[in-house]
Amino acid sequence: MGSLFRSEEMTLCQLFLQSEAAYACVSELGELGLVQFRDLNPDVNAFQRKFVNEVRRCDEMERKLRYLEKEIRRDGIPMLEIPGECPEAPQPREMIDLEATFEKLENELREVNQNAEALKRNYLELTELKHILRKTQVFFDEHEGGANTTESMTRALISDDPNRHIGHVQLGLRDKQESLEFLPCFVAGVILRERIPAFERMLWRACRGNVFLRQAEIDTPLEDPSSSDQVYKSVFIIFFQGDQLKTRVKKICEGFRATLYPCPEAPADRREMAMGVMTRIEDLNTVLGQTQDHRHRVLVAAAKNIKNWFVKVRKIKAIYHTLNLFNLDVTQKCLIAECWVPALDLETIQLALRRGTERSGSSVPPILNRMETLEDPPTYNRTNKFTSAFQNLIYAYGVATYREVNPAPYTIITFPFLFAVMFGDLGHGALMAVFGFWMCYKEKPLQAKKIDSEIWNIFFGGRYIILLMGLFSMYTGLIYNDIFSKSLNIFGSSWRNNYNESTLASNKLLQLNPDSEDYVQTPYPFGIDPVWQLAEANKIIFMNAYKMKISIIIGVFHMLFGVCMSLWNHLYFKRRISVYVEFIPQILFLTLLFFYMVLLMFIKWTTYGSTPPYYGSDDPEIVKTSAYCAPSILITFINMMLFKHDPNTRPVCDDTMYAGQMGIQKFFVILALLCVPVMLFGKPYFIMKEQKQRARQGHQPVEGAAENGTAGGAAAPAAHHHDEDITEVFIHQGIHTIEYVLGSVSHTASYLRLWALSLAHAQLAEVAWNMLLRKGLMSTDYQGGIFLYIVFAGWAAISVSILVLMEGLSAFLHTLRLHWVEFQSKFYQGEGYLFQPFSFEVILDSAGQTEE
């Protein structure tokens, strides 16, 4: 239990597996997902390992499956999800069956595809021919009919004597004799439509205008058999004279990938050919349909199983990859593995191993040995769906050092809280909470949908953070009394108007006086008084004073909490000296200076104010505790640090906030400053002393490594830290001290971002209200209704996109910084490495993602 507070205790184990049982055992461990195997042959390259062949076979199977999947996708056949449980990793002998199945399927599919392609090509040719015959018919008809129109040279040439040449022209083939008589011959073909202009130009240039091109578009698109795209084509017919031109024209046609078709001369021949083509097309259609049907049947059958097969193959591959990490025993009888295991789970792992042995039918049980090691174990925090998002926020900064305090459990609340301090608005918080709640409520269906968008996945992964951030923002919004920049008056304001009508009539702006009947003398019970929202003139002055103070108060508490965490680390790792020379001076320094400042704020809140029965009294005793005498905390604090004593400029008032303040402050500052050398020299001093002592006693290997600072659980690695150079220790400690001392100042100031962001958020919300919605609400009549309708849309869009999304993002980032830098720097090292167990679940997940 409680592994989130500290990472799990890990042990290094040695595992002896019988060769026959190894596969089954590893498969069981993969289902369990609690064991991280170490590579025992790091110098052996991937091709020289024992199970290369198996891995290669798996790769081949995977390739075939991917091919199948691609074909299934192309036909748009739905792939069945695996119902219920994932299939277990199959036995090694099943691998052969699987291989055979895939081989057969692939071959079948390839054959079908080849046939289909050949048929389609055939079909395309025939359709093109059909179109050519049809279109050229038109050209020839024109020639015969309108023979005497002389529009162009070429035209005239062709139509010169139609009756004579028609008999001789035949599909571009003709003998020399005829060419001598300048009888035009022609070629007909089909070309891609977009190539026509270039084709025409080329023909014109290459043949110097001695050819005549006619073209007609084919209306219906044709299917390209190789890519199965729909393409538009055109029929063309070129008339020319002479062999030279013929070769040239043919070359050009070839170059433009035009397909040429024989086209008979005589109309009767053409008609006959067209008839033949039509019947052949019909025949082809039936054959094609049958081929498609067959292909579809094969794919549908495969689609039922493909996901299942993928899982199986990936599991086999993962097992062999793991087995490759193992060492072979000298006798070749058993495999040796080394693995990191959570100490608490040894029992379950033993059970899984026993199951594996039973399944493989081997009689020798596997042996799991604990090993002693000097290495740092991996960090493993058991998380659930709720805590994992927060744990990831921490891991994004750095993985915790083995067994150090994990900030994640505290982050669950402090993160949304600090966010909400900056984002405090009941309305915006509610929007965010509703969105977060919806994602949590619809968790299962949304997860099953597997939406691919990266932004969505970020939101969905952080759904619990969003929900909590929304809820806390609603609370802080209630306290700030801000709902879309308006206030709620639930308990009744504590402020009253006591001005009479004539005063009100003659003054535009009037200030209520807290030291009078205007203020009922007890504050609004929950949150900020709604009257401040109405006080446009000095609302910001009041809110700034309030928000700046709470930022510092929250910040100092947060940092003190962080320093206290370091105490748990010191105690756990048995660094007793660090408690005295690091933790105590650190907490003293922070408390004496900054927590004292927080106390001053509380003193100021309680001490200075109105004195109910004696409103506006001049009695010096009463004036001393009135608002008139209230000192500035900042000035007081600065003076305290400088040991300066400013005489109060207001003669009636006291110089100090309480009796003996000067003395106490001086004492605090001196004590805090004395903490610095302790932090700086304390640890190096003790280390030096210890080294001397050991030098005197001679080396003793297993002594109090505890004094030194590294892991108490694993005492051994501390051994070499003993001998590290003392100057290095000094430098290290110096850096840490400077970082801490300067850090406390700058980190305290850094918490003022809570104030800045919340001010910005409130102001932006107010601007959005005043500039947009207010204008809409002030309009009257039915046009006003329409206007409000439009304005509301604009206001809502700005509220969601800028105030919730953008401001939310910026507040999120600032919160992240406050946690990573201001909070975690006090105790968190983050120098560990993550426990990555061998788990089928993880492997299948990542394989599924890369595939998409």
Added chain:
Amino acid sequence: MGASFIPITVFTVLWGIVGIVCPFFAPKGPNRGIIQVVLMLTAATCWLFWLCAYMAQMNPLIGPRLNNETLIWMANTWGNKMGK
């Protein structure tokens, strides 16, 4: 000193119950520790935040500076009718 007994008690007891009493009744199981931390921190942060808002207003040093129209509206709706 501006403080009123009822709200301070009510909210302190409320958050006290959440932060001190509830953790004892957190469900047993592997997540008990987390639930306790969550409850305690929620109570602590929320109470502190409420307390700061309350104390900052206990003894106001300045009063709100309001428009005369707002003041008339206040007088009419929040009671305390204005004199002549």
